[in-house]
Amino acid sequence: MSKLSVGVIGCGYWGPNLMRNFAACPLTKLSAICDADPQQLSRAGENYAAGGVALVGSVDELLQLDLDAVAIATPVGTHFPLATRCLEAGLHVLVEKPLAASVEHAEALAQTAVRCERVLMVDHTYLFSNSIRRIKLLVENDELGELYYIDGVRINLGLFQRDINVIFINDLDPRATQYGRLQTAQDWRVAPTQVCRGASIGSGAVILGGVTIGAGALVGAGAVVTRDVEPHTVVAGIPARTMRFRRT
16 A cells, blocks of 8 residues: 655644654655745754655645645644645645634635545644543443533643634533533534733633633633633632732
């Protein structure tokens, strides 16, 4: 069985992880690395010089190579145009999350993939991790019994990105009914939580959907925020209460 020939676009923060895994996977071959920054491209290529990996500085050059698929690990604003070009060039495409900067662009990419008969996939970090797969197996084998509630915490949020970053989208209503049945999309609604510039949120804080955290505000670790937080204030406790105003 021949290996899938893969090129990686973007070798900054996350690209090297993709390169390492494509090079190590027995089903794929890392064939090319693409980045517009010559220094980053050179550093990335040092690890794969012996493998005959092509180093190119533009997508135009990349699309001239004999590839089956590409992985895109570039700023979110570039996902849509890059993925579109690669799909239309006949390549399968893996895109780092989020798929695109808007719903309209995400839907357009999905339609392009169908039209071009190519696979388009979003790389959700833990989707295929051993721990998540184990939990899935336990649930499928009914070893945990009937599930009423699942909670998870990620303690390392990684690189802070200026164009997009973590947002809170919390359910205003519980996902399960009083009988334990999971609700459908028609049964529940969501509302975005707005975190204004300069605000800080402590580890383990819970924020109700629809709440706004004002500019420069500080939410204490473990706080449960049920109402808007005024700018430049410090809140803590369960439920969160204003402790003092921050100096500006």
